[in-house]
Structure formats: C-alpha cells, structure tokens
Amino acid sequence: MAVVDVSRRTLIVGGTSALVGAGLGAGATAYVTTQRTGPTLWQHADRSGAPPVTGLHTQFGSDAATEVVVSWHTAVAVENPHVLVGTPDDGVGNAVAAETVTYRDALSRSEIRVHHARLTGLAPDTDYVYAAVHDGADPELGSVRTAPRGRAPIRFTSFGDQSTPMLDAKVAASFGSDHVGSPAAGDITTAVERLAPLFHLVNGDLCYANLAHDRVRTWSDWFENNTRSARHRPWMPAPGNHENERGNGPIGYGAYQAYFGLPDSGSDPELRGLWYAFTAGSVRVIILANDDICYQDGGNSYVRGYSGAAQKRWLEKELERTRSNKDIDWVVVCMHQTAVSTGNKTNGADLGIRENWLPLFDRFNVDLVVCGHEHHYERSHALRGTLPTDTLTPNPVDAQPGSIDTSKGTVHLVIGGGGTSIPSNTMLFPEPRCRVLMSVGAVDPSTGRKTPNYIEEAAPWSVFRDRDNPCGFVAFDVDPGHPGGNTSMDATYYAVSGPFGEVRAVDKFTLTRPRTDR
Numbered sequence: 001m002a003v004v005d006v007s008r009r010t011l012i013v014g015g016t017s018a019l020v021g022a023g024l025g026a027g028a029t030a031y032v033t034t035q036r037t038g039p040t041l042w043q044h045a046d047r048s049g050a051p052p053v054t055g056l057h058t059q060f061g062s063d064a065a066t067e068v069v070v071s072w073h074t075a076v077a078v079e080n081p082h083v084l085v086g087t088p089d090d091g092v093g094n095a096v097a098a099e100t101v102t103y104r105d106a107l108s109r110s111e112i113r114v115h116h117a118r119l120t121g122l123a124p125d126t127d128y129v130y131a132a133v134h135d136g137a138d139p140e141l142g143s144v145r146t147a148p149r150g151r152a153p154i155r156f157t158s159f160g161d162q163s164t165p166m167l168d169a170k171v172a173a174s175f176g177s178d179h180v181g182s183p184a185a186g187d188i189t190t191a192v193e194r195l196a197p198l199f200h201l202v203n204g205d206l207c208y209a210n211l212a213h214d215r216v217r218t219w220s221d222w223f224e225n226n227t228r229s230a231r232h233r234p235w236m237p238a239p240g241n242h243e244n245e246r247g248n249g250p251i252g253y254g255a256y257q258a259y260f261g262l263p264d265s266g267s268d269p270e271l272r273g274l275w276y277a278f279t280a281g282s283v284r285v286i287i288l289a290n291d292d293i294c295y296q297d298g299g300n301s302y303v304r305g306y307s308g309a310a311q312k313r314w315l316e317k318e319l320e321r322t323r324s325n326k327d328i329d330w331v332v333v334c335m336h337q338t339a340v341s342t343g344n345k346t347n348g349a350d351l352g353i354r355e356n357w358l359p360l361f362d363r364f365n366v367d368l369v370v371c372g373h374e375h376h377y378e379r380s381h382a383l384r385g386t387l388p389t390d391t392l393t394p395n396p397v398d399a400q401p402g403s404i405d406t407s408k409g410t411v412h413l414v415i416g417g418g419g420t421s422i423p424s425n426t427m428l429f430p431e432p433r434c435r436v437l438m439s440v441g442a443v444d445p446s447t448g449r450k451t452p453n454y455i456e457e458a459a460p461w462s463v464f465r466d467r468d469n470p471c472g473f474v475a476f477d478v479d480p481g482h483p484g485g486n487t488s489m490d491a492t493y494y495a496v497s498g499p500f501g502e503v504r505a506v507d508k509f510t511l512t513r514p515r516t517d518r
C-alpha cells in the first residue's frame with residue numbers, strides 16, 4: 001500500500017521489497033518527502049481507474065555517472081506522469097516530469113504510451129531511490145546507482161536472445177509460447193540479479209515480438225519479467241532482427257524505439273535509439289544496429305542499408321573521439337548479429353559485419369565485442385586484420401590462454417543463450433568451422449525471406465565453445481589498475497539453470513590493456 005498525506009506532503013510507503021531488493025538496507029517503512037506543489041493524490045488505483053505503472057525500467061544517459069532515464073508504459077493516456085527522485089538518506093524528493101512517446105501496433109491497432117523521465121545532474125557513484133507514478137496510480141518504487149566518474153572498479157553483464165517465460169493463449173484455445181519463449185528466460189534474469197551488475201547489456205532479440213500473434217502482450221511480458229532487475233540497474237539494449245516488426249515505425253523498430261529512452265547519437269529522428277554510446281567509469285560502450293549492414297534477411301522486412309551509411313560515419317567519429325579521450329581505457333561494442341560463429345545450420349556469421357565494422361574495430365583498437373543471434377556461448381582469440389579469403393576470415397593474433405592483451409586485437413563473444421526455447425549449443429560444428437553468409441538471393445516462397453548464400457570456412461579464431469549448456473550470460477569486472485600500468489577486465493561466463501537462477505562458472509578469462517593515461 002502507499003499513502004500520500006497532503007497536509008504533510010509526506011509519502012509513506014509500506015513494504016520494503018523494492019528497497020531491500022536494491023541492497024539499500026531500508027527499514028520496515030521508508031519516509032520520503034515530496035517537493036510537489038498543488039494537491040497530491042490519494043493513491044488508490046482501483047477507485048481512480050487509472051492504469052498501473054507497468055514495465056518499470058531504467059536506462060543510462062550518455063554519461064552514466066550523472067544521467068538516468070526511468071521508463072514505464074500504459075495502454076491508455078495518463079495524466080501527469082512523473083518520477084520522484086532522491087537518495088536513500090534524504091528520501092524521494094524532487095519531481096521530474098516524464099515525456100510520453102507513443103506507438104500504435106500495426107497488428108492489434110492498440111496504442112502504447114511509454115513515459116520517460118530523464119534524471120540529469122545526478123552525483124556519480126551514488127545510490128538513488130525513486131517512485132514512478134501518474135495521477136491515480138500507486139507509485140512503483142525503484143532504485144538505481146550511477147556509474148563512478150573516471151577509473152574505478154565496475155561490473156556489468158551481457159546476454160542476448162532472451163524471449164519471455166510467459167505462456168500465451170493461442171488461437172485454438174490452447175496455450176504455448178508462440179515467440180520461442182521458455183522458462184529459462186525468467187531464470188536468467190534471476191541469475192543476473194545474483195551478480196548485481198551496475199548495468200546489463202542486452203545483445204538484441206529481446207522478446208521476439210515480431211513472431212508473436214500478440215506483439216504488445218509479448219513486449220509487456222518481457223518487461224514484466226525483467227522489471228525486477230531493470231528497475232534497479234539499467235538494461236541497455238541493442239536492436240536485433242526480431243525487433244523489426246512489420247508496420248511499426250518507418251523501418252519496423254517503432255516499438256523498440258518507443259519502449260527505450262536511449263542516449264542521443266545525433267541521428268535522424270526516425271532512427272533515434274538504434275545506435276548510441278555511453279560512458280561508465282573508464283569504459284565506453286558502443287551499441288550498434290546491425291540490420292543496417294548485415295546481408296541476412298532476418299526481420300519482418302529487409303532493411304539493409306537503411307541509414308545510408310550514417311551509422312558507419314557516426315561509428316568512425318565516435319571511435320575517433322573515444323580513442324583520443326585519455327579518461328577511457330576500454331571500448332566495448334554491443335551488437336546483435338555476429339562476425340564469428342561455429343554454429344552449423346544456424347544463422348552463422350555475416351559478411352556485412354566483417355566488411356563494415358571489423359576494419360573500424362581494428363583501426364581504433366576496440367577491446368571487446370559482445371553479440372548474440374546465435375543461441376549459445378563462444379569466444380574468439382584476439383582478432384586483428386583478415387586472412388586472405390573471400391570471406392574475410394578474422395585473423396587471430398594473440399592465442400595466449402588466460403590473460404589476453406586487447407591492445408593487439410579484439411575479442412569477440414557470442415552470448416546468445418539468453419533463454420529461448422531453441423538454443424544452439426548442440427548445433428556446433430565438431431571442429432571449429434564457420435558458415436559465413438555472403439549474400440542473399442531471391443525471396444524463398446517457403447520462408448518469405450531472401451535466400452541466404454553461405455560459404456563454409458575453417459575457424460582458426462575459435463578458442464572456446466560451450467556445447468553443454470543452453471543458457472548463460474557473462475559478467476565483466478573492470479579493475480582500473482594503477483597509473484603507469486595496465487587495466488584489466490575479468491570475464492566469467494556463467495551457465496544458468498533452474499527457477500532460482502543457479503549459476504556455474506564455465507569459462508573464465510582476463511582481458512588486459514595499457515591504461516591510456518600512462
């Protein structure tokens with residue numbers, strides 16, 4: 001329950017689950033003072049008829065030390081959506097109005113309103129508590145920690161290809177998951193919470209709404225499953241091919257673009273949020289939208305080249321700026337489709353990535369790439385340049401076990417066992433080989449998609465593949481090191497099993513590089 005006492009302007013929030021869940025050690029009752037003017041509300045949703053705050057989640061702004069966006073959605077218009085934000089010591093105090101973004105789902109014709117409250121001017125490395133609310137609704141509580149400024153230890157996690165654990169009603173009055181979901185999609189969220197990262201990277205293919213007969217429900221299910229984590233730590237997504245939904249937005253990403261309030265990359269408004277970057281500690285994270293450059297026809301429509309190379313121009317400038325910044329040591333790219341995979345009869349690697357992104361990753365010494373699209377876990381050696389093949393096979397340059405020097409090359413991780421019902425850990429080539437999608441032909445009437453043309457090659461870049469576990473994620477722990485020395489990043493791939501998100505370390509390695517300030 002929650003009560004707002006108008007005379008004292010004090011919000012008394014009963015129950016502690018949100019605050020305890022955030023690790024803030026709150027007592028039985030939290031007292032939080034509002035700064036709002038004018039009459040405040042008796043929050044009683046069943047009397048007011050206002051829709052609840054649904055799908056509460058957070059994102060970082062481009063400076064994760066000072067900017068957080070708090071978001072939720074409703075299926076009808078609401079009045080006065082806003083967030084009350086403060087610190088655990090001082091309570092929820094300042095009101096920040098939310099901006100509402102809408103999209104109309106082209107299948108169901110239902111209109112979804114997504115409310116984004118942008119919190120700016122926050123203090124680095126600080127816990128905040130907040131309440132998201134609109135008139136007539138009970139406030140939903142969350143907390144978020146800003147990133148440290150500059151070099152400091154941070155932890156982040158990553159996986160892609162999650163889906164949802166919910167069952168959907170099917171047309172023939174039966175129940176099932178028509179969007180490749182499975183219970184593991186819930187287990188993995190529980191598991192991420194065990195690691196309590198500062199933020200989580202979602203490597204595309206979030207909920208597979210574009211395969212569902214009820215796309216809005218599927219998005220809602222995804223947020224319902226993940227709000228227990230995403231309201232406490234930003235989930236920063238990259239768009240995958242299954243975020244491409246027929247009829248939604250100018251190129252199919254209208255739902256994705258509405259649900260997330262992501263850093264501005266200066267792109268045209270219709271391409272807002274598809275690619276972006278943010279800084280957390282000494283890490284610059286760059287999110288890419290690979291449908292723009294991939295050959296594969298993997299969404300509801302074929303959109304290759306939609307940015308007219310604007311994304312590539314942005315990436316080059318972004319990398320140039322980042323590598324000239326002496327406060328940044330690590331460049332981490334998060335994207336969906338992959339340049340490397342030893343999956344057989346899966347999507348494989350896409351030549352478009354090797355042609356467009358890898359030369360830039362080489363030129364600007366990108367340290368780490370996390371991706372998905374293939375529903376298993378595998379790791380490459382540090383890669384730099386290409387072998388003399390038509391497929392532009394990435395060239396392994398540092399085959400050391402254990403500690404890997406990323407100033408010599410980029411390590412690629414496929415982390416796509418996020419929980420779907422079709423994992424690919426049992427579909428790997430016996431020996432490391434790679435199917436590279438080189439081009440597409442005419443539309444195949446049986447699939448409705450352009451026919452892919454593959455070339456199979458040896459994969460000398462491959463170092464580790466998990467054949468045993470269908471579901472897992474990676475946690476990264478950044479150690480800033482000392483002036484004049486190296487910085488390092490310990491990575492652990494955890495397999496996930498069971499309803500309580502049991503984790504078991506399966507692959508461990510350390511990335512290292514000289515600090516840029518030395």
Ligand SMILES: [Fe+2]
Binds near residue numbers: 372374
């Ligand atoms: Fe995908």
